[in-house]
Amino acid sequence: xxxxxxxxxxxxxxxxxxxxxxxxxxxxxxxxxxxxxxxxxxxxxxxxxxxxxxxxxxxxxxxxxxxxxxxxxxxxxxxxxxxxxxxxxxxxxxxxxxxxxxxxxxxxxxxxxxxxxxxxxxxxxxxxxxxxxxxxxxxxxxxxxxxxxxxxxxxxxxxxxxxxxxxxxxxxxxxxxxxxxxxxxxxxxxxxxxxxxxxxxxxxxxxxxxxxxxxxxxxxxxxxxxxxxxxxxxxxxxxxxxxxxxxxxxxxxxxxxx
Amino acid sequence: xxxxxxxxxxxxxxxxxxxxxxxxxxxxxxxxxxxxxxxxxxxxxxxxxxxxxxxxxxxxxxxxxxx
Numbered sequence: 001x002x003x004x005x006x007x008x009x010x011x012x013x014x015x016x017x018x019x020x021x022x023x024x025x026x027x028x029x030x031x032x033x034x035x036x037x038x039x040x041x042x043x044x045x046x047x048x049x050x051x052x053x054x055x056x057x058x059x060x061x062x063x064x065x066x067x068x069x070x071x072x073x074x075x076x077x078x079x080x081x082x083x084x085x086x087x088x089x090x091x092x093x094x095x096x097x098x099x100x101x102x103x104x105x106x107x108x109x110x111x112x113x114x115x116x117x118x119x120x121x122x123x124x125x126x127x128x129x130x131x132x133x134x135x136x137x138x139x140x141x142x143x144x145x146x147x148x149x150x151x152x153x154x155x156x157x158x159x160x161x162x163x164x165x166x167x168x169x170x171x172x173x174x175x176x177x178x179x180x181x182x183x184x185x186x187x188x189x190x191x192x193x194x195x196x197x198x199x200x201x202x203x204x205x206x207x208x209x210x211x212x213x214x215x216x217x218x219x220x221x222x223x224x225x226x227x228x229x230x231x232x233x234x235x236x237x238x239x240x241x242x243x244x245x246x247x248x249x250x251x252x253x254x255x256x257x258x
Numbered sequence: 259x260x261x262x263x264x265x266x267x268x269x270x271x272x273x274x275x276x277x278x279x280x281x282x283x284x285x286x287x288x289x290x291x292x293x294x295x296x297x298x299x300x301x302x303x304x305x306x307x308x309x310x311x312x313x314x315x316x317x318x319x320x321x322x323x324x325x
Contacts, residue, residue: 019325029323044324047263047317048291050283056323057290072324085299086319090292157325184325206325 005202007179008095008127008148014039015196016226017068017181018219019206022158026054028215033063035219036209040068042097045087057091068129070097075110077117084121096121097151097183097204098130107157111138115145122146131183134164136171139180149178151204154185154195158207162191166198173199188218189225196229197237260314271312275305278316290320 005012018038023029033041043056060067069087074080077100084096100117102110109132121128127148132138139150152172155161162185163169173180179201186192186208195203203226212218259266262282269278275293279286286305293300294317300308310316 020323021325023323042325043321045292045319046322046324048284048320055290055320057321067321069321070324082294082297082299086292086294086317087321089299089302090290090320092289204325 005179007129012039012202013037014223014226015202015230016192016223017042017202017204018209019204020056020060020210021072021206022210023215026056026059029056029210030059030063031216032209032219033059033065035216036205036223038223039065041065042070042204042206043067043091044070044072045083045090067091067093068095068097069093070131071099071117073101074099075101075113077113077120080113080117081120081124084117084126085124088126094125095127095148096129098128098147108153109133111135114138115141118142118147119145129181134168134172136168136175139172140175143176143178147178149181149201150176151181151183154182154191157184158211159185160187160208161185162187163194163198166194169195169198169200186222189221192222192225193229193232196226197233199233202226259312260310260316262316263318269310272309275300275308275310275316278310279305279318282318284318292319293317294319 005015014037016036016038018036018041020029020041069091071080071083074083080100088094100110100114101107118128118130129149129151130142130147131151134152142150154163181202181204182195182200183204186205192203205222209215209219259268276286295314
């Protein structure tokens with residue numbers, strides 16, 4: 001058993017956070033929540049559709065997990081702050097996964113807007129978990145602004161390209177005084193394991209699970225990947241070396257006749 | 259006339275947010291709903307008193323699937 005993840009004083013047993021986007025059926029989402037072991041699952045805030053059949057909130061309540069609202073789709077600090085406040089009013093939580101996007105094609109964060117929104121929401125009493133670039137300086141600025149965690153991307157949202165810049169992610173982890181949650185880019189279980197081996201505290205994953213051929217199997221695989229990565233990080237991997245180092249003894253070799 | 263989630267909508271004079279929701283068949287007691295009027299969040303506790311003036315732009319939001 002590994003130690004629990006603590007964010008803003010709250011203990012979480014699972015180090016995998018699940019995004020609910022991309023599931024084509026609510027039952028698949030429910031099954032993936034169970035298979036992933038996640039306790040926090042993200043939701044987006046959108047206009048109410050009175051004709052909608054079933055709600056993600058029903059699934060979340062039914063599976064006994066908690067909704068973490070995001071500000072997905074916001075391109076300005078102003079809109080992100082408003083969306084966070086709507087989510088607080090709607091869901092009764094002051095936790096928010098803060099996203100402020102700067103570019104439609106890459107969905108990469110807009111650094112100045114993100115920092116401005118983070119500062120305003122922290123001042124307003126929110127527990128802010130910002131989706132950020134894999135930029136160690138920006139991550140530090142967000143931490144200094146009072147964010148409860150930093151959530152650097154591995155690669156663009158939904159790209160499945162894994163961790164594009166391991167060196168930057170390692171720098172973010174080294175300097176972090178708050179949990180580092182790898183957000184975006186995970187394509188499969190090994191990406192999640194690598195994030196944890198590099199020292200991340202948790203992984204948030206949506207598309208890799210929801211858009212997999214078998215989302216439930218992938219939820220379990222990525223959950224296990226996270227666990228494997230935590231254990232491997234704690235176990236202390238061997239040094240990389242250029243040449244081989246035999247693991248069988250060199251002494252005591254039998255001699256064979258010509 | 260007001261605008262609800264971008265669509266024009268007729269409400270009586272002095273209609274409150276609670277009355278607006280009832281007219282839209284939205285249960286005001288249901289969890290997970292928030293309302294903004296002209297970009298300002300309308301606190302749930304004040305919905306029974308909060309009147310929606312003519313021309314107001316009302317946003318009614320809830321949680322949906324999202325990463």
